[in-house]
Amino acid sequence: MTIHADFTHLPEPEEPPGLTAAITARIAQLDEERARGTIETPRASLASRLDQWSWVAAIAGVVIATGAETYRLIADEAALDLASIRLGTSMGGVTDLLAAEPTLAILTVGLLLYLAGMFAPVRGAN
Amino acid sequence: MSLVDPDDLDDQNGAERSPPTAAEIPEADAVRAAVVAVRNGDREAFGQLLKLYQRRLFGLSLMVVRSPEGAEEVTQDAFVRAFTRLDMYDESRPFYPWLATIAVRLAQNWLRRDTRVRTREGTPIEPERDHGPTADPVDKFIVGERDRQLWQAVAALPSGQRVAVALYYRQGMKVREVAHALGVTSGTVKTLLFRARRTLRTALKTEPGFAGHQEEDA
Numbered sequence: 001m002t003i004h005a006d007f008t009h010l011p012e013p014e015e016p017p018g019l020t021a022a023i024t025a026r027i028a029q030l031d032e033e034r035a036r037g038t039i040e041t042p043r044a045s046l047a048s049r050l051d052q053w054s055w056v057a058a059i060a061g062v063v064i065a066t067g068a069e070t071y072r073l074i075a076d077e078a079a080l081d082l083a084s085i086r087l088g089t090s091m092g093g094v095t096d097l098l099a100a101e102p103t104l105a106i107l108t109v110g111l112l113l114y115l116a117g118m119f120a121p122v123r124g125a126n
Numbered sequence: 127m128s129l130v131d132p133d134d135l136d137d138q139n140g141a142e143r144s145p146p147t148a149a150e151i152p153e154a155d156a157v158r159a160a161v162v163a164v165r166n167g168d169r170e171a172f173g174q175l176l177k178l179y180q181r182r183l184f185g186l187s188l189m190v191v192r193s194p195e196g197a198e199e200v201t202q203d204a205f206v207r208a209f210t211r212l213d214m215y216d217e218s219r220p221f222y223p224w225l226a227t228i229a230v231r232l233a234q235n236w237l238r239r240d241t242r243v244r245t246r247e248g249t250p251i252e253p254e255r256d257h258g259p260t261a262d263p264v265d266k267f268i269v270g271e272r273d274r275q276l277w278q279a280v281a282a283l284p285s286g287q288r289v290a291v292a293l294y295y296r297q298g299m300k301v302r303e304v305a306h307a308l309g310v311t312s313g314t315v316k317t318l319l320f321r322a323r324r325t326l327r328t329a330l331k332t333e334p335g336f337a338g339h340q341e342e343d344a
Contacts, residue, residue, distance in 0.1 A: 007295040010273050015184040016198050020176055023205045079153050079304060
């Protein structure tokens, strides 16, 4: 007698009585959800949504701040160049101030968003 | 128990299962019809697959996880997963190895989870099996003494060997199908089977129900 024969003669254990019903019920439930189009998609919890918004805010802040700083450097240089042609280098401070005003506002918004994003998960965790 | 050369394993199983028996042909037809019907939205047709394979799959799960509750959970999950992923089943291949592969992977997850829980709780991972015939929960499913001894010997194997034995000897799957189910090479499966046979031979040598059997094969 071989091991194959030993296993062939081994009877299958009986499945638990409620197995068919349990599987059928689970499949029926799945099918109904699928038919209704309401298959459970894991909904983000409030905490994880807050985290997502925090990340978005932080990244947006960094992008705005970087963009604004880059723009300021380019624009100021251009303004200075233009001013230097017409007004001379001694008037550069005036053009600097004029150019910095909108940039400063954008930079502030960016910084605030960044800080909000950075501290939000800590607040959420508490 | 005879020791078969691992290189002949596929031939041995292939010879047993090819060409398909008269019983296998209608089974394959029934499975194909049920799969097509389920894919066309007939949920009730899945009942045919359940009827055909639930006992076999429960037996496989029980042999792998060694817990009736765990086996029931794995069997349920395997059928539900098969239902939800039926679109991924390739009809040109036999259905049961596909289903068994799902069950084995779920059973392996179950074992890993169970091991983690036992480790955390400080309970022994390997259940003790020397507390008499009522200690093993499988006893309520296996009645005969000889069958019980074989089940217990298989249950005592390391999980990799146990799964390989269950799929190859018990479920009649080919070595390459077992390899696919376990995510290993055919060579690894042959090694697992070789070691399992060696361990089983040693374990069953001391069992009275297998004593004559040993002498016969020696």
